[in-house]
Amino acid sequence: MRRAIVTQPQQGVFSGSVLLPNGHHDAMHREMITNSQTLTVKPIAEADYAQDFKYDIFSFVGILMSRGIVERIGLPEQDYFIRFDDFEYALRARKYGQFLNVHDALVLHKTTYTRTAIAPWKEYYVMRNRLASLFKHRGQTRVTCWYARRFLARKLFAILLFRDRWGQAGPLIKAYVQGYRDGWHDRLGRNQDYLP
DSSP, X not given: OHHHHHHOTTOOEEEEEEEOTTSOBOGGGEEEEEETTTTEEEEOOGGGGGSOEEESEEOSTTEEEOHHHHXXXXXXXXXXXXXXXXXXXXXXXXXXXXXXXXXXEXXXXXXXXXXXXXXXXXXXXXXXXXXXXXXXHHOSOHHHHHHHHXXXXXXXXXXXXXXXXGGGHHHHHXXXXXXXXXXXXXXXXXXXXXXX
């Protein structure tokens, strides 16, 4: 990491490669924007971790950010409480250039979380904060409103698709619908109905 910082002083955000305990890269922490209107992203391909690379969206795991960037964009959005606070922060930082992942700076992330592990209270914040960040950065346009409806529809359809979600279908549907409404109307902060 020190090498990259010294040789690229103009770079505002650096990161390391996030590894799971099994040695595989945790792809959810470094992503590229694939649609600038809806802020849709895709993870960096495993092969790209063989060298340093630039990207658009980070998680807070293994990030180094210059003081100058922090002074310009402020602090993370505390009213997001959990989920997508790093996504929204990355969108602000991205205005000052792409981020540089240093491939041989390794960060071991000891986590049991996966994209298939869901809890209704967390899913409320996924829905709410994803829409809130989208509307904050792209406004409520025809395209973003269409995306918001599609995002809700996909989440609801996934309940039918995955058998392991059937047992909590009721709480999940409630969480998604409430998160959709609150995200649409920018009602942020901790929701007392959705806490761990």
